[in-house]
Every structure is written in structure tokens, then in C-alpha cells.
Amino acid sequence: MRKIATLAAAFLALLSVYPATRLSCQALHVPYQTFTLPNGLQVLLHEDHSVPLVSVNMWYHVGSSDEKPGRTGFAHLFEHIMFMGSQHVPTGEFDRLLEAAGGDNNGSTTEDRTNYYEDAPSNALPLPLWLDSDRLGFLLPEITAEKVDLQRGVVQNERRQSYENRPYGLAEENILQRLYPPDHPYHWPVIGSMADLSAATLEDVRGFFRTYYTPNNATLAIAGDITPRAARELVERYFADIPRGPTVARPTPPAVQLGADVYATLEDRVQVPRVYDAWHTVKGFADGDATLDVLANVLASGRSSRLYKRLVYELQIATDVVAFQDGGRIDGKFELWATARPGHDLTELERVIDEEVRKVAQAGPTSREVERAQNSFEAQFLSRMERVGGFGGKADQLNFYNYFVGTPDYFEKDLDRYRKVTAAEVQQAARRYLVDAHRVVLSVVPQGKPELGVKQ
Amino acid sequence: MGGWADGCRGARLAAAALGCMFVLSVYPSSRLSAQLDRTKPPVLPPPPALKLPVVQTVTLPNELELAVVEMHKVPVVDVQIVLDAGAAREPADLPGLATFTATMLQQGAGRRGALEIADEAAFLGAQLGTAASYDAATVSLHVPKRRLESALDLLADVVLRPTFADSEVTRQRELRRAQIAQLGDNPVAMAGIAFPAIVYGRAHPYGRPLNGTEASTASLSRDRVAEFYRAAYRPNAARILVTGDVTLAEARRLLSARFGGWERGAVSPLPEAAAPAPAVRTVYLVDKPGAAQSVIRIGHVGVARATPDYFALQVLNTILGGAFTSRLNQNLRETHGYTYGAFSQFSAGRLAGPFVASASVVTAKTDSSLIEFLKELRRIRDEPVPDPELAKAKAYITLGLPADFETTGAAAARFRELLVYGLPLDYFAHYAERINAVTAADVQRVARQHIDPDHFDIIVVGDKSQIEAGIKALSEGPIVYRDLWGQEVK
Numbered sequence: 001m002r003k004i005a006t007l008a009a010a011f012l013a014l015l016s017v018y019p020a021t022r023l024s025c026q027a028l029h030v031p032y033q034t035f036t037l038p039n040g041l042q043v044l045l046h047e048d049h050s051v052p053l054v055s056v057n058m059w060y061h062v063g064s065s066d067e068k069p070g071r072t073g074f075a076h077l078f079e080h081i082m083f084m085g086s087q088h089v090p091t092g093e094f095d096r097l098l099e100a101a102g103g104d105n106n107g108s109t110t111e112d113r114t115n116y117y118e119d120a121p122s123n124a125l126p127l128p129l130w131l132d133s134d135r136l137g138f139l140l141p142e143i144t145a146e147k148v149d150l151q152r153g154v155v156q157n158e159r160r161q162s163y164e165n166r167p168y169g170l171a172e173e174n175i176l177q178r179l180y181p182p183d184h185p186y187h188w189p190v191i192g193s194m195a196d197l198s199a200a201t202l203e204d205v206r207g208f209f210r211t212y213y214t215p216n217n218a219t220l221a222i223a224g225d226i227t228p229r230a231a232r233e234l235v236e237r238y239f240a241d242i243p244r245g246p247t248v249a250r251p252t253p254p255a256v257q258l259g260a261d262v263y264a265t266l267e268d269r270v271q272v273p274r275v276y277d278a279w280h281t282v283k284g285f286a287d288g289d290a291t292l293d294v295l296a297n298v299l300a301s302g303r304s305s306r307l308y309k310r311l312v313y314e315l316q317i318a319t320d321v322v323a324f325q326d327g328g329r330i331d332g333k334f335e336l337w338a339t340a341r342p343g344h345d346l347t348e349l350e351r352v353i354d355e356e357v358r359k360v361a362q363a364g365p366t367s368r369e370v371e372r373a374q375n376s377f378e379a380q381f382l383s384r385m386e387r388v389g390g391f392g393g394k395a396d397q398l399n400f401y402n403y404f405v406g407t408p409d410y411f412e413k414d415l416d417r418y419r420k421v422t423a424a425e426v427q428q429a430a431r432r433y434l435v436d437a438h439r440v441v442l443s444v445v446p447q448g449k450p451e452l453g454v455k456q
Numbered sequence: 457m458g459g460w461a462d463g464c465r466g467a468r469l470a471a472a473a474l475g476c477m478f479v480l481s482v483y484p485s486s487r488l489s490a491q492l493d494r495t496k497p498p499v500l501p502p503p504p505a506l507k508l509p510v511v512q513t514v515t516l517p518n519e520l521e522l523a524v525v526e527m528h529k530v531p532v533v534d535v536q537i538v539l540d541a542g543a544a545r546e547p548a549d550l551p552g553l554a555t556f557t558a559t560m561l562q563q564g565a566g567r568r569g570a571l572e573i574a575d576e577a578a579f580l581g582a583q584l585g586t587a588a589s590y591d592a593a594t595v596s597l598h599v600p601k602r603r604l605e606s607a608l609d610l611l612a613d614v615v616l617r618p619t620f621a622d623s624e625v626t627r628q629r630e631l632r633r634a635q636i637a638q639l640g641d642n643p644v645a646m647a648g649i650a651f652p653a654i655v656y657g658r659a660h661p662y663g664r665p666l667n668g669t670e671a672s673t674a675s676l677s678r679d680r681v682a683e684f685y686r687a688a689y690r691p692n693a694a695r696i697l698v699t700g701d702v703t704l705a706e707a708r709r710l711l712s713a714r715f716g717g718w719e720r721g722a723v724s725p726l727p728e729a730a731a732p733a734p735a736v737r738t739v740y741l742v743d744k745p746g747a748a749q750s751v752i753r754i755g756h757v758g759v760a761r762a763t764p765d766y767f768a769l770q771v772l773n774t775i776l777g778g779a780f781t782s783r784l785n786q787n788l789r790e791t792h793g794y795t796y797g798a799f800s801q802f803s804a805g806r807l808a809g810p811f812v813a814s815a816s817v818v819t820a821k822t823d824s825s826l827i828e829f830l831k832e833l834r835r836i837r838d839e840p841v842p843d844p845e846l847a848k849a850k851a852y853i854t855l856g857l858p859a860d861f862e863t864t865g866a867a868a869a870r871f872r873e874l875l876v877y878g879l880p881l882d883y884f885a886h887y888a889e890r891i892n893a894v895t896a897a898d899v900q901r902v903a904r905q906h907i908d909p910d911h912f913d914i915i916v917v918g919d920k921s922q923i924e925a926g927i928k929a930l931s932e933g934p935i936v937y938r939d940l941w942g943q944e945v946k
Contacts, residue, residue: 127497153793221850313571
């Protein structure tokens, strides 16, 4: 993530889901045109004239799962370097020119992909295309060791700010280390380690760029106040002369499983302990993915959820509880965490969590719980239709679906996945993926108080 | 960011062959490429004319004012009930009462208990929010159009018929105490409480923590909540803003039926509060042993929203620390790499709110960062802003305006601002021209008037053992030690 932003809303929207009663198809339809340049760049165009804005959204099919050992965090560091100027765009001008045109921009990196957007008034469309094509076609001549060093410093501060200096901020990397074996591409976090970030060289930047930042490994979505013909002409004008790169090979490791439950304790500068449970589940959009989203909703979404009701409302032994299914390109995981109140330990919390998960596995959710989850997802989906740009706007979502399922306008079909989920399926998923499976149990405890952690 | 990063993941299950169709015929790309001169940015046509959604208003017989912004693109509706029930009017002995009262609205209302309200909202796909800032309380609803009527029933219960059951007051009070106990874990949260406490002191409402202290939370009771509610939750001190897929007539009918009988009551004017006199520049150190970064907040009392300098200050702040290319971010992040981001803000409230410049910086560069902060905060006063920088800031503000009105939620947030601060409802129609009228001389004048380095309060939350010597060597003022509540540490 290049810039600080409040992303909680977008995060939930993209994890998310759907309804029982039918919406009109119109509401969840994002018509688009597509073409592919001879150099392999795939382009998606969507017209929406409701506001005189345009969003240019580029996905590169590379993420932290493509990194080499000893270079964790590199895909994200590279994302930062993409804003440091290119052959015809001096350092700093990328942002200055966009702001002077009334625009905004950002980039983000996940395990699976890296995305960039530039939002601007619709008259400015040629500007983001000029900027984006220059850094795709002409980045390397301008990249120096000094620029790499500078963004290395910024990214290391991003790691400090978002992980090290934040309570419980190092939990996620501790979970990944235990859920995935060392040679699995999801073993390390997107932000990477401080040591690996320090080790990255200018040669790494060059190699990474030549391998992954090619038109044939990217997809460009343009949405908003455009006419497709004019937009296409502009895309051809700016991108057609950028040469195709080598074919990209990406890791496709076999599915992994835990052979036994893994217990771990992490001491942190916190007042109260928090327990994390993590299980292997299914990839995004695979069978069971939507069902697990519904399960997460039933267990921990909002004050009417089962775990909130037991842990926070009735027993009053926790302050919060969170659960989500996270389906990626290579693997999926289900995570659940709860924070204890002062005077309560994690063994106490974990007992209740286990009880509630087993109840769902034995008797399933009620039909109202399933319907409630579906209605909530439907509403989130509708709200995702409101915005053209930014993370989670329509341009980004077209790229998202195109990347993960190969169909940009997958909105209605995606919703259907959730509409079809039954209580019996949620019950089976709870049994198969949680109760009958092994998990990582991470106790994050105040320093010097390991006894507050989950006892095996 | 981690949360986002994980949330975005999914799996590509099918090869992307479907997308590879040519749907339009265009000029051969080679001919176009030959004409392309990449060395210069494209010359852009003039920006599209500014066209913002319009507000319509009606007043119900009980003086309840209803503002409606029709936006029909997506079948969703956003409703905000803005009440003059913010923390600025809570009694000095009970900080946290306004936000707690707002929380309690959802813990039982009409015939529904706390869990039933949550269940019903989720079942309707509605996001129901109750919150308070210093200047207002807001009850908000975001819901698909076809669930609007049922959701408004729920909303009316929450606003008009909260039960404030003793058992629920106790439950929420204990939850809040547990959350307050965790505040010291998070250096950013610590700075968020310490900075206003130090700048304003406890005698001024803006200096008190919005969610209360340990002591004030312990003394929250049903009676105090009910009393605050009775005094401030009145239709004559409230406005309803409806944004989205409804017409004025429809909104009027639906809201009259539910809020037309809301009983009026005398609501006292907002208590006056004098800002404390400026103090000599001082560094306030809040110790956070082992912190990887120092959280810096530099500022003092700023301006009220009604200031005639508002537009000049918007331009000033965009240049100083309100955009990615602003001076603070360019210097501390893009030139020095000390931080992930540096910003500044004038929080213009009903009363004079704080001016603050802020960043989280790597511990070892705490002193160097303070030097750069102070350099930029002095330079903006000492030198006139060059024309290109001024033009860029004005364009960023004015041309970026339509994006603020793209979604129902975003548009509601901008119009809500007008309601809270009593600004005319056609305010945004003149916004761009007022921004464009700001000159470099205006920017320098308001910088000199509203940024005063001699009287900065500099708050640093960080590892004292690592940063104290460096800060001392700067000689930018005495160092005093405070806790996260802004209170002296002996």
C-alpha cells in the first residue's frame, strides 16, 4: 500500500457477499468492452456518465507469492518504486501532474497481484495513460540505487507504522509462518521482513521489472465518463509500442495441510491477550468459498453474531471478535480472533469459541441467520456499484473478477454464489474446514505473561 | 496495508481467454505511435463543468428540517439525523457522556432489545450507526432502497424510543472500561488523546477525551444518559439529511410519518468556551518504551468553521500537508524517508478547533523529523508560495470536488458538514470560485495569522530513552513529561 488510507470499508466489501431476494439484474450489471493489444495488454472499458470522472486501473499479475527467498516484501517495495519517475516523467511529476489536473492515485500489493489506479476528471484521461504507459515501457533508465534506498526507507516505516508499532501487529506473520511451510509462497507476509527489505538491490529491481512488468502480464480497466472508441484510441496510442515480455511462470504449489494442531505464543507490548485461530480452507471462488464467508458472518459479523453474543455480550469476557474467510489464488484460510477483557485468559475464550463452532457444525445455522448474512452481502454489493474509481470501485472490481474468474462482469454470478448457500452447507463447511481440521492457535499475550495463552 | 492486502485475494480459476476479443476497429496502432511524443505531458482539454447534486429542504410542523439530495444511480439510500448533541455540550465532570449516549441508543429501543436491533439491521442489509463528535451526534442509516421503510422504523425507534435499560448501561460501561484499558497499547491512539488534552486542557470541551476517561466512564449511569438525551435530542435541534434513490415527496412522507410527532423541547445554546492563552513552545514527551516509531503531533488552537479565512486556509493546508505532494509529505517522506506519511490539518469546529501537523517517524530520526517539520512550518509563513504550487493546490481542491459527491455516503458527508456548521445549502455552488480567488498573499497572511511556531505544543509519543537526548539538543523548548491523558508525570 503506497499511501495511507482508510481501507476498512473496502476490505469488508471485497471479502464479501450476498442476498436472498433478487435484485434487478440492471443494478448488478457492469457492461464492458474488451480488446487485447498485439503486445498482450488486455483492456476493459466501462461507461458511466453519472459523474464526470474517469478511473484508470492497472493490475499486474504479480504479488508477494512470486518473491524469491531472501527477498520477501519485494513486490510491494517495487510498487513504491513505480511512482519514482520514468524516462519521460521526472521524479515527483507523477503525483504533481495528477494533482494539478484534480486527480488522485494509489497502489496496493497482495500475495497475488499488484494494482494501481489514477482517478481524475474525465478531460484528463490522456494524462494517466501517458503516466502509466511511461512507467510500463520506460521505467528502468530512471531507476537509481538512491531511489530504491529512499523507498526502502518509506516501506520500512510502513512496516513499523502498520505492524511493529501497532498492538497485535505481528500476529499475522506469525500465523502465516506456521500455517504454510517455508517453501510455500504464502509463508511470508506481503510487507516482508526488515532484513529482506534491506537486502533488496537495484539488480533485483531490474530483474523483477523485466519479468513481471510487461503488457502481457497486465490488465488495464478504464471506467467512468468515457466514450469507448476514444478511450481505445488513446490506449493504443500510449501502449501499443511497448514490447511484449517473456511468458510469466507463476508458482502453483500443491495444496497444503496441517498434520497436527500448532500452538504458539507471541509476547507483545499489549495489556490484554488475544487469541487467533487459523485453518486451511479453499481458494477464492472455489466450492465452499462463499459458504465459508457466510459461516464467518454467522459466527462473528456484528452484534447479532453468535460469538459476539456469547463472548462480548453475555459472558463479557472479550471486547471484540472477528472472523473471515480469505480465499487467494493459491490457497485459502479461515481466521478468527478474539481479544480478552482484563482478568480473563485465552483458554477461557477458546473454550467458548470451540463450543460455538461445534454448535454450528452439529446443528447448522438457522435459516434466518443465513438469510441475514445474504441480505447483508447483497447490500454491500449494491454499495459497491456506487463508485467508479479507487480501490474497490467499478474499474478495480472489473479487474478483480477478470483476474480471479476470467469474467469481468461477474457481479451477478458472484452474488448467485451467496444466494445459493444453504444452512446445511454452512454446517458441513464448519465441520469439514474447522472442527475436523487442524489449526494454528496463536496466543498473543502481554510480555512476561505466557500463562494467559491458550493451554493445550 | 495488511488488512487490505489479505482482503483482496481471490483465485483465478479459469484462464482469461474470454476477454481477448477485439470489439472495435480503430486506426492502426503503428500510425498513432509514430505521432506520439512522450517527452511532454499530454495537453488536456478544459475540465468538465462542475455539476453537483442539489439539496432540497422542507420543514415539518415540529420544526424538524428535512434536507433531501436525490441520487438515483444505485438503489440505495443514506439517512443521517444530525443532532446538536455533541461532546461540546456535555458536563465537564463527565467526558464521554455524549458518545456513550449515542452508543446507548442502539442498546434497546421501542420493543426491541440490543441484540434484536443488531439482528434486524443486519437482516435488512442496513448499516445503522450512532456516534458523536465534539460538535454533533449523528444517527446514520445506509440501506438498499427496497428495505428503506422497515429500516426507517428501526431508525425511528433508535432515535425516539431508546430504553436505556440499567443492565445495558452497565454492559456498555464495562465494555468501554475494557477498551480504555487497552488505549496505552497504541501510540497513535495515545497521541490522539494527549494532543488535544495538552493544547486545550480539561477546562475546554475539545480538550476532553471523546470516549471519556477511566474515572468518568466508571460514573456513567442511566440517569446521566437519560438526562443528556432529554436535553439535547430534540427535533428543533436536529436535521435529517436523506441522500440517494428517493424523491423529496417520498422522503417527506416517510419521515413525517415517523418523526412528525417527535416532541420539541428547549435546547440550551452551546456553552461558550474560551480557548486557553497560547503557551511558550514546549515539547511534551509521552513515554512508550520499545516503540518502533515516534508519533509526532505539532500544533495549537486554530480556527472555528465560521472563520472568514476558511478558503485561504484550505489552500494553505493543501500546500503544507493536505495532499500527497504537500511540503510536509514531500520533505519527510519523499526526500528523507523518515515516515510513511506526514500531514497537517485545520480541524475547524463550531468552536476554534486545533491546527495539527502529524507523522509517525522512525525512532532514530525523531529529532531530524522535528527539524524538518519546524522548517516547513516556518517557511510557509516566511516565503510567499510560488505560483505553480498555488495553482496546483487550487486545481486539486476544485477539480477534485465532483469525486466528493460520487456516492451517497460521500455526498452525505459533505452536505452533513453544512448542517452541522449552519452553512448555506448552496455552499458548494460557490466553493470553487472562492478557492480560486485565493492569492499567494492570502496564503501567506493566513499562515502568519494561524500558524504560530512560537507557541507550538509539540507532542511526541515514543521511546523516551532513545529520543530524549536528541530532542533536548534541538533547543526548541523545554521538555516536560506527560501520560497519554496529557497529565503530568512526576
